[in-house]
Structure formats: structure tokens, C-alpha cells
Amino acid sequence: MPQLQFREAIREAMQEEMRRDDRVFLMGEEVAEYDGAYKVSQGMLAEFGPKRIIDTPISELGFSGIGVGAAMNGLIPIVEFMTFNFSIVGVDQILNNAAKIRYMSGGQVNMPIIFRGPNAAAGQLGATHSVAYESFFSYFPGLKVIYASEPYDAKGLLKSAIRDGNPIIFMESEQMYGLKGEVPEEEYLIPIGKGKIKREGDDVTIVAHGKMLYVARQAAEQLAKDGIECEIIDPRTIKPFDIDLVIESVKKTNRVVLVDESHPFGGVASEVGFLIQRDAFDYLDAPVQRVTLPDVPAPFAKNLYDIWFPDTKQVIAAVKAVTYTN
Amino acid sequence: MTKTADTAFTPTGFVYKSTVLPEATKKDHKKLGLSNDDVIALFKEMYLQRRFEERAAQMYQKGKFGGFLHLYIGQEAISSATNYVLQPDDDIITAYRDHGLGLVRGISPKAGMAELFGKGAGCSNGKGGSMHFFNAEQHFWGGHGIVGAHIPVGAGMAFANKYLDNGRISISFFGDGAVDQGALHEALNLAQLWKLPAIFAVENNGYSMGTAVQRHTATDIYKRALAYDMKHAVINGMDLFSMIDSLQQISKDVRENSIPYFVEIRTYRYKGHSMSDPGNYRTKEELDEFKQIDPIERLKTYMLDKKIIKQDEIDAIMDDINAEVLEAVEFADSTDFPDPDTLYDHIFTGEQLIHDHKKTTFLD
Ligand SMILES: Cc1ncc(C[n+]2csc(CCOP(=O)(O)OP(=O)(O)O)c2C)c(N)n1
Numbered sequence: 001m002p003q004l005q006f007r008e009a010i011r012e013a014m015q016e017e018m019r020r021d022d023r024v025f026l027m028g029e030e031v032a033e034y035d036g037a038y039k040v041s042q043g044m045l046a047e048f049g050p051k052r053i054i055d056t057p058i059s060e061l062g063f064s065g066i067g068v069g070a071a072m073n074g075l076i077p078i079v080e081f082m083t084f085n086f087s088i089v090g091v092d093q094i095l096n097n098a099a100k101i102r103y104m105s106g107g108q109v110n111m112p113i114i115f116r117g118p119n120a121a122a123g124q125l126g127a128t129h130s131v132a133y134e135s136f137f138s139y140f141p142g143l144k145v146i147y148a149s150e151p152y153d154a155k156g157l158l159k160s161a162i163r164d165g166n167p168i169i170f171m172e173s174e175q176m177y178g179l180k181g182e183v184p185e186e187e188y189l190i191p192i193g194k195g196k197i198k199r200e201g202d203d204v205t206i207v208a209h210g211k212m213l214y215v216a217r218q219a220a221e222q223l224a225k226d227g228i229e230c231e232i233i234d235p236r237t238i239k240p241f242d243i244d245l246v247i248e249s250v251k252k253t254n255r256v257v258l259v260d261e262s263h264p265f266g267g268v269a270s271e272v273g274f275l276i277q278r279d280a281f282d283y284l285d286a287p288v289q290r291v292t293l294p295d296v297p298a299p300f301a302k303n304l305y306d307i308w309f310p311d312t313k314q315v316i317a318a319v320k321a322v323t324y325t326n
Numbered sequence: 327m328t329k330t331a332d333t334a335f336t337p338t339g340f341v342y343k344s345t346v347l348p349e350a351t352k353k354d355h356k357k358l359g360l361s362n363d364d365v366i367a368l369f370k371e372m373y374l375q376r377r378f379e380e381r382a383a384q385m386y387q388k389g390k391f392g393g394f395l396h397l398y399i400g401q402e403a404i405s406s407a408t409n410y411v412l413q414p415d416d417d418i419i420t421a422y423r424d425h426g427l428g429l430v431r432g433i434s435p436k437a438g439m440a441e442l443f444g445k446g447a448g449c450s451n452g453k454g455g456s457m458h459f460f461n462a463e464q465h466f467w468g469g470h471g472i473v474g475a476h477i478p479v480g481a482g483m484a485f486a487n488k489y490l491d492n493g494r495i496s497i498s499f500f501g502d503g504a505v506d507q508g509a510l511h512e513a514l515n516l517a518q519l520w521k522l523p524a525i526f527a528v529e530n531n532g533y534s535m536g537t538a539v540q541r542h543t544a545t546d547i548y549k550r551a552l553a554y555d556m557k558h559a560v561i562n563g564m565d566l567f568s569m570i571d572s573l574q575q576i577s578k579d580v581r582e583n584s585i586p587y588f589v590e591i592r593t594y595r596y597k598g599h600s601m602s603d604p605g606n607y608r609t610k611e612e613l614d615e616f617k618q619i620d621p622i623e624r625l626k627t628y629m630l631d632k633k634i635i636k637q638d639e640i641d642a643i644m645d646d647i648n649a650e651v652l653e654a655v656e657f658a659d660s661t662d663f664p665d666p667d668t669l670y671d672h673i674f675t676g677e678q679l680i681h682d683h684k685k686t687t688f689l690d
């Protein structure tokens with residue numbers, strides 16, 4: 001199977017869908033002539049031309065709204081944010097218009113639109129450029145939120161998202177764009193809302209999405225040396241959330257650690273933790289634990305950043321807490 | 327249909343001349359009220375910014391620090407003129423290309439370099455990095471990373487000045503790219519409606535990242551002011567004396583009459599947008615053309631022509647500044663990282679509220 005970088009997998013998904021459907025177009029800052037700030041859309045201007053690969057000014061509110069209007073009027077926009085930190089400038093269009101217009105019109109209006117781009121921290125970029133927004137967008141009815149962690153998932157999910165016909169937040173990461181993974185040559189789709197077991201194990205269930213998958217994997221490898229076998233579930237989609245897959249695993253392991261790159265208050269882990277205690281209470285041998293960012297904005301200094309960002313050691317400590325080992 | 331040649335949205339495929347400079351002022355330094363010593367001091371200030379950033383770039387490439395690094399090189403006449411003309415307690419705010427304005431507003435090379443290195447002795451205690459230089463004591467209000475977001479904030483400083491009736495004015499700097507944000511228009515409208523003593527200063531350096539100004543904004547930038555009936559000017563930002571000349575008149579008007587003013591400063595950045603920019607979107611000829619009129623080199627020539635200073639004195643000044651910057655690099659390299667506990671400082675004034683900390687992070 002060919003090995004593709006994460007960015008290439010996303011590019012292929014967009015290219016294939018654009019070849020298939022003329023209504024699909026891409027717009028965002030530096031996506032065309034610069035070939036993408038992170039080279040995700042490299043070569044797409046050459047293939048599709050300036051009508052369908054559109055450089056925008058730094059006008060997130062304006063072009064998000066143009067995306068919404070275009071979606072209402074028969075097109076399928078892929079709106080790229082240079083990062084989701086900048087989507088906040090345009091967020092009124094996403095939360096009030098993209099997410100609600102179909103409902104308010106009593107179902108008269110369709111809203112097939114993708115908002116995509118890198119999410120969460122990517123090194124020492126400071127407080128405004130380092131926020132994980134998946135739980136924030138998941139709060140709102142009317143949005144589906146996908147945060148893929150591997151090239152295979154990214155491609156299959158993005159293709160499904162483009163065909164889904166609804167407003168979708170699709171999240172990536174600057175720090176994952178270069179990661180390689182196997183992606184089949186033949187076409188495939190991954191259903192939105194289905195998680196995947198990324199590592200099997202009997203002792204503890206770890207739920208981790210986005211970059212946290214990699215932190216969880218490293219922790220699991222080290223823990224295996226101590227005889228603790230972790231099962232890692234990557235939900236891949238934050239909303240709808242595949243809670244059934246998690247509950248099934250918890251019934252086997254009876255212990256669970258949630259690893260979440262969000263801040264703790266109202267983060268993904270708080271919702272998932274609630275569902276687990278309600279639906280699998282009798283199966284739990286220890287309280288559900290979570291490892292999250294602290295309730296602190298991102299610092300710049302390297303040493304502070306390294307403390308701030310969740311790492312393997314913290315995940316191991318949490319696993320030891322739920323297994324009552326030291 | 328996969329490719330349609332005839333329909334396009336963003337203009338594409340031109341060869342650009344991104345920035346057209348207006349005429350420079352004909353006034354010499356005496357006419358502008360500058361003493362010989364003022365001119366020398368301005369030269370020092372401009373050269374310090376240049377050397378500071380050249381060294382910063384080297385250190386970045388050596389891997390001494392991470393994050394973004396956006397260089398101001400080429401634009402130093404703007405920061406220096408601003409600091410010269412404005413009162414020391416007038417309020418200055420800018421975007422992430424902030425080292426130049428920070429240095430002229432009292433951030434020492436040591437504190438600036440230490441901030442780049444993410445050290446505790448940095449001008450923002452290592453919390454901000456390159457994009458967030460601050461010196462609030464001397465009314466330098468940062469260093470901001472969300473494009474356009476600080477423009478209303480600058481107007482807000484002017485609001486406070488008018489409210490407090492303290493005679494101060496504010497100046498907000500932002501790039502040509504930021505002109506495309508809605509925040510600009512809301513700020514302009516409010517400032518005119520409320521007659522805020524605020525200068526909105528666009529540093530039009532021809533590009534918003536890799537996008538030439540003609541490809542990202544409709545019509546001339548200064549015309550934004552027309553709809554609000556706001557006074558405006560277009561200034562040659564590659565020329566120190568033109569900057570001083572215009573800002574002297576403008577700041578007086580803004581201060582005395584409590585009105586906003588919109589200025590489009592035409593300038594050029596010599597370096598990439600940030601350190602990872604290959605720069606394929608512009609020609610070497612264009613870059614060279616602007617380097618030919620480098621504000622620092624021209625000021626040097628001017629000082630020699632007018633016999634303000636001798637060559638060996640210039641050399642000595644430059645040597646001193648080089649040494650000062652090297653010392654700053656050594657300091658930044660050797661001084662400590664912030665105390666780990668400071669991660670939890672500066673969130674609130676008073677008690678730091680941190681939700682569910684120990685149990686959720688498993689940090690000891
Ligand atoms: C709201 C927002 N969108 C996008 C970005 C990413 N970005 C940072 S700088 C920049 C270009 C800005 O250009 P300009 O305003 O001309 O300033 P210059 O870099 O030329 O000084 C972009 C797109 C951002 N920081 N904030």
C-alpha cells in the first residue's frame with residue numbers, strides 16, 4: 001500500500017471529490033498561489049484553476065459567510081482556516097449561520113460546508129495560536145466535528161464529510177502533516193461517527209484523539225514493559241461520538257483514562273467521562289481519569305510549554321492511578 | 327468541467343509592483359526641527375533594530391529558539407520616526423512584527439533577545455515570545471498575533487485618553503493584510519463617530535504573507551478613510567524624514583482636535599514573512615529596488631553629506647551597537663528559563679484560579 005503524508009491524504013481526498021463533483025471548491029488564505037501555508041493544497045491551483053482554488057484575504061468572517069451563502073445556494077465549499085485559532089474571527093458565521101439556518105428554516109435549506117484546517121497547539125506559538133477547539137465546536141447542535149489522527153482516517157473521513165451534506169468542522173494539525181501512513185490506492189470512505197481501536201489490550205482503555213493518539217501510544221508501549229496492556233480507542237469523530245465502542249472496551253478492561261488536548265473545563269474528556277460513568281458504572285473498577293492541558297493559556301517559553309503540553313509521563317501516571325499500581 | 331479558465335475570483339497571474347512610494351519630503355533635518363544629535367540618535371536607533379534582528383535570525387537558524395520569527399528589517403524608519411515624534415506616554419500598539427517598535431519604546435536588546443529565547447528575563451517574562459513584546463510601563467502595548475484584532479484595541483486606548491482627558495493619543499500599527507478584516511471598519515466607524523484621538527497606521531509592505539496587496543485588497547488602502555470622512559495621508563515609509571514630517575503634522579492635529587487619522591505608510595519588508603518563507607511570490611528585482619533606497623544606508627549618506635558626522639564616528643557607533651547586540655545574545659543564551667512555577671502566574675490579577683489542576687494533569 002502506498003505511504004502518504006497526512007497532508008497528501010487530505011489533498012487526495014479534496015482532489016478526488018473535486019474531480020467527482022464540480023460544486024466542490026476550496027478557499028482560504030494562501031491556498032492557491034502559495035500552494036498552501038502548510039502545503040496541503042500543493043498543486044491544486046494548477047489542476048483546478050483559480051475559479052475553484054481561491055486565495056482569500058485575511059477576512060475570516062467574510063469568507064466563512066461567503067461559504068455559508070454559497071452552500072445554501074448550491075455549492076459545496078471547503079473553507080480552509082490557516083489554523084482554527086483564526087476561525088474564531090469568523091465564528092459567528094459558523095455557529096449562528098452554518099449550524100442553525102437549516103433548523104430555523106424548518107428544513108428548507110441545506111448547508112453542505114466543510115470548515116477545515118489545523119487545530120490545537122503546534123509548539124511555541126504562544127497563547128492565541130495554540131487552542132484546541134474541538135470541544136468548543138462540539139458544544140453546538142448542528143455541527144459535526146471530526147479530528148483525525150492518521151492519514152488513512154483523514155482521507156476517508158474528509159471524503160465522507162464532503163459528501164455528507166451538512167456543516168462539518170474537520171480538524172488537522174501542523175505537527176501531523178508530515179506523518180506518514182498507509183493509504184490504499186482504491187477509493188474508500190470512513191463513516192462519520194465511528195471510532196477505531198488503534199491498539200488492543202485488556203487492562204486499561206485509553207481514549208485519545210488527534211495528536212494525543214501518539215502520546216497515548218508511547219505511554220502504552222512503556223506500560224507494556226511493566227505488563228500493563230492498554231487498549232487505545234481513537235474516536236476519530238468528536239461529534240457524533242462513538243461511545244458504544246468505548247463502553248464495549250470498558251466492559252472488558254474496567255478502567256479508563258481519557259487523554260484530551262483540550263483544557264479541562266467542558267473539554268471532550270468531561271463529556272465522555274460523564275457518559276462512561278452513566279452507561280458503564282457497574283463495570284468500572286476505578287474512577288475514570290483524564291489527562292488534559294492545564295486550565296492555563298499556552299506559554300511561549302520552551303520549558304513552560306513542555307510542562308503545559310500533556311506528555312507520556314502524565315498518561316502513565318493516570319494509567320497507574322486507575323490500575324492502583326506505582 | 328474540472329478547469330475553467332474564464333471565471334476567476336482572486337486576481338491571478340500578474341507581475342506585480344507591489345508598493346508604489348509617494349514622493350519623499352524635501353525638508354532637511356533642520357527644517358523639521360531636528361538637531362544633528364537627533365539625527366545621530368535616530369540613526370543609532372534604526373541600526374540597533376537592524377542588527378538586533380539580523381542576529382535574532384542567525385540565532386533562530388542555529389536553533390537557539392523556536393516559534394515564529396517575523397522580521398521588521400526594511401521598515402525601521404517607521405518605528406524610529408514614530409518614537410521621535412510622539413510623546414513618550416502616547417500609546418503604541420502593533421501586530422506580531424513588533425521587535426522594532428518594542429526596541430524604540432524602551433525594551434532593551436537584552437530583554438528583547440531574552441524574550442525571543444523564551445527566558446525569564448525577557449520583556450514579557452518568556453510568556454509571549456517574538457510576537458508578544460510588551461513594555462506597558464512605557465506605553466508599548468504589544469505585540470499581537472491575531473491579524474486585525476488589535477486595531478479596535480488601539481482605538482480603545484484613545485477612548486481612555488479622551489475619557490481621562492489626559493492629552494495623550496494612540497497609534498495602532500497593522501499590516502496591509504489586516505486592512506481586510508472587519509475589525510478595521512468597525513474601529514474606523516467608532517473612532518470617527520466618537521472623535522477618538524487615534525492614528526490608524528497601515529504598514530503597507532506590499533504583501534500579506536505570500537499575497538501581493540493587489541491580490542488581497544480592493545482599491546487603494548488609504549481610500550478606506552474616505553467612507554468615514556476621516557482625514558488620511560499616504561506616506562513614504564522608506565524615508566525617515568518623510569515619516570517625521572507627516573507624523574508631526576498628523577499627531578498635532580489628532581491631539582489638538584481629538585480626531586482620528588488614517589495613514590497608509592508604504593514600505594517594504596526585505597525578509598520573508600517569517601523564517602519559513604521561500605519568497606517565490608516576488609522578484610529579486612523588486613527586492614533589490616527597495617534595498618537601493620534602504621532608509622539606514624540613506625541616512626548614513628545624508629549624515630556624511632551634511633557633515634553631521636564623520637565616517638570613523640559612524641564606524642564606531644556601528645561597532646558599539648554590534649557589541650551591544652552580541653552582549654544581548656550572550657545574555658539571552660545564558661540567562662535562566664522562567665521558573666517552572668511561573669507557568670501558573672499572570673492569568674489573573676490576585677489569586678490564580680486554575681480549574682481541577684493536579685487531578686487532571688497528573689503533574690506533580
Ligand atoms: C486572524 C488571523 N488570520 C490569519 C493569520 C495568519 N497570518 C499571520 S500574519 C499574516 C499575514 C499578514 O500580513 P500583513 O497584515 O500585511 O502584515 P505583515 O506580515 O506584512 O507585516 C497571516 C495570514 C493570523 N495570525 N490571524
Ligand SMILES: [Mg+2]
Nearest residue numbers: 501502533534
Ligand atoms: Mg504586509
